[in-house]
Amino acid sequence: xxxxxxxxxxxxxxxxxxxxxxxxxxxxxxxxxxxxxxxxxxxxxxxxxxxxxxxxxxxxxxxxxxxxxxxxxxxxxxxxxxxxxxxxxxxxxxxxxxxxxxxxxxxxxxxxxxxxxxxxxxxxxxxxxxxxxxxxxxxxxxxxxxxxxxxxxxxxxxxxxxxxxxxxxxxxxxxxxxxxxxxxxxxxxxxxxxxxxxxxxxxxxxxxxxxxxxxxxxxxxxxxxxxxxxxxxxxxxxxxxxxxx
Amino acid sequence: xxxxxxxxxxxxxxxxxxxxxxxxxxxxxxxxxxxxxxxxxxxxxxxxxxxxxxxxxxxxxxxxxxxxxxxxxxxxxxxxxxxxxxxxxxxxxxxxxxxxxxxxxxxxxxxxxxxxxxxxxxxxxxxxxxxxxxxxxxxxxxxxxxxxxxxxxxxxxxxxxxxxxxxxxxxxxxxxxxxxxxxxxxxxxxx
Numbered sequence: 001x002x003x004x005x006x007x008x009x010x011x012x013x014x015x016x017x018x019x020x021x022x023x024x025x026x027x028x029x030x031x032x033x034x035x036x037x038x039x040x041x042x043x044x045x046x047x048x049x050x051x052x053x054x055x056x057x058x059x060x061x062x063x064x065x066x067x068x069x070x071x072x073x074x075x076x077x078x079x080x081x082x083x084x085x086x087x088x089x090x091x092x093x094x095x096x097x098x099x100x101x102x103x104x105x106x107x108x109x110x111x112x113x114x115x116x117x118x119x120x121x122x123x124x125x126x127x128x129x130x131x132x133x134x135x136x137x138x139x140x141x142x143x144x145x146x147x148x149x150x151x152x153x154x155x156x157x158x159x160x161x162x163x164x165x166x167x168x169x170x171x172x173x174x175x176x177x178x179x180x181x182x183x184x185x186x187x188x189x190x191x192x193x194x195x196x197x198x199x200x201x202x203x204x205x206x207x208x209x210x211x212x213x214x215x216x217x218x219x220x221x222x223x224x225x226x227x228x229x230x231x232x233x234x235x236x237x238x239x240x241x242x243x244x245x
Numbered sequence: 246x247x248x249x250x251x252x253x254x255x256x257x258x259x260x261x262x263x264x265x266x267x268x269x270x271x272x273x274x275x276x277x278x279x280x281x282x283x284x285x286x287x288x289x290x291x292x293x294x295x296x297x298x299x300x301x302x303x304x305x306x307x308x309x310x311x312x313x314x315x316x317x318x319x320x321x322x323x324x325x326x327x328x329x330x331x332x333x334x335x336x337x338x339x340x341x342x343x344x345x346x347x348x349x350x351x352x353x354x355x356x357x358x359x360x361x362x363x364x365x366x367x368x369x370x371x372x373x374x375x376x377x378x379x380x381x382x383x384x385x386x387x388x389x390x391x392x393x394x395x396x397x398x399x400x401x402x403x404x405x406x407x408x409x410x411x412x413x414x415x416x417x418x419x420x421x422x423x424x425x426x427x428x429x430x431x432x433x434x435x436x
Contacts, residue, residue: 036305041342042306042308042342043305059342059343060308060342060343061308061310062310062341062342062343062344062345063343063344063345063346067382070382114259116276116285120308120310122382123310151258151259151286151287151305152287152305153305153306153308154286154287154303154305154306154307154308155286155308156259156274156276156285156286157259157260157285157286158259158260158276158278158283158285159259159260159283160258160259160260194260195260196260196261196262196283197260197278232258233258236258236287237256237258237287239305240256240304
């Protein structure tokens with residue numbers, strides 16, 4: 001432990017208050033959102049949060065197999081979050097890991113409140129989230145992408161879902177952590193939000209935050225999600241701008 | 246790609262406010278929450294002042310799945326005397342992204358009395374059918390009607406294509422005559 005610290009001194013916040021990648025504490029990474037990138041899927045979206053690159057695809061509502069999973073009064077949402085073997089520094093086994101299975105579950109639960117599942121009884125809506133390149137905040141980028149893909153598929157939704165991670169590095173509350181900040185920072189808190197109603201659909205925390213830091217972080221997360229929501233709207237509406245002008 | 250927006254139609258995304266319940270009834274793709282109306286999908290919102298409704302016309306396509314009254318295309322999978330199982334792959338003119346399972350009961354094969362489904366269809370046939378009930382686990386289908394029935398079938402003896410000759414289906418290869426409940430435009434269906 002001490003030897004590793006001797007070798008490499010990590011300064012996550014520089015003297016002038018900037019982060020490892022030169023951002024201000026409340027600044028998001030450059031975000032790129034694209035809708036309808038895949039032909040074969042019913043709905044799809046591509047999202048970049050800095051160097052994090054995610055592809056999401058939605059199929060359905062379609063007949064659910066195995067049939068015993070069907071629910072007679074609503075659609076079942078199934079979600080697969082998967083990291084490509086080439087998405088990380090070291091090759092990742094393509095088999096679903098414990099972490100991926102857990103993230104699939106929390107992402108599904110973050111999206112479920114936004115979808116009118118009761119319109120499609122006995123069917124399934126299948127969401128596939130593929131991490132192409134990972135640099136922290138993949139679950140959040142995944143939720144943002146999946147919500148766009150659902151909207152692209154024309155599935156009725158109450159609201160879009162925007163998501164971002166906040167956390168604490170070097171004692172400073174920061175937004176949209178990158179991989180280094182996530183690993184060596186003190187806390188990481190992914191938040192997903194239905195921006196129109198201010199409803200939080202995902203809230204996890206790894207590390208320690210005091211109560212006041214937590215409140216500050218949550219406030220920052222909500223503001224950041226609103227920013228991302230603006231970009232999500234833009235991405236959906238942009239598909240038509242070219243046609244109209 | 247997108248249809249031309251009508252006048253006063255506004256492009257909206259899910260969750261966009263369209264008005265309050267005192268102004269409008271929620272129309273298609275619109276829902277109400279605590280007295281406020283919101284859009285459910287990406288599309289053009291248009292308030293109708295005459296009927297006092299506001300609805301959203303989807304701009305990115307809507308999910309396709311069989312509903313009561315729909316005309317569907319499917320392949321006959323499994324047949325007993327009483328019932329045929331059909332894999333529905335097409336809805337109207339569109340191909341579904343997944344498949345749905347449907348059943349066709351012998352009483353719904355044709356207007357006339359049919360002894361066994363095997364007298365009307367064989368596994369592998371492509372049929373056009375109407376959805377009559379979706380309340381059960383699988384869609385129930387009907388082929389009663391001139392325009393419904395097999396639209397493409399193969400010979401059970403040699404696998405050659407069956408073609409319509411007068412009122413019969415005849416194998417192109419071995420001239421075997423087969424019994425089918427076929428649609429009036431047999432062989433001419435295009436999806």
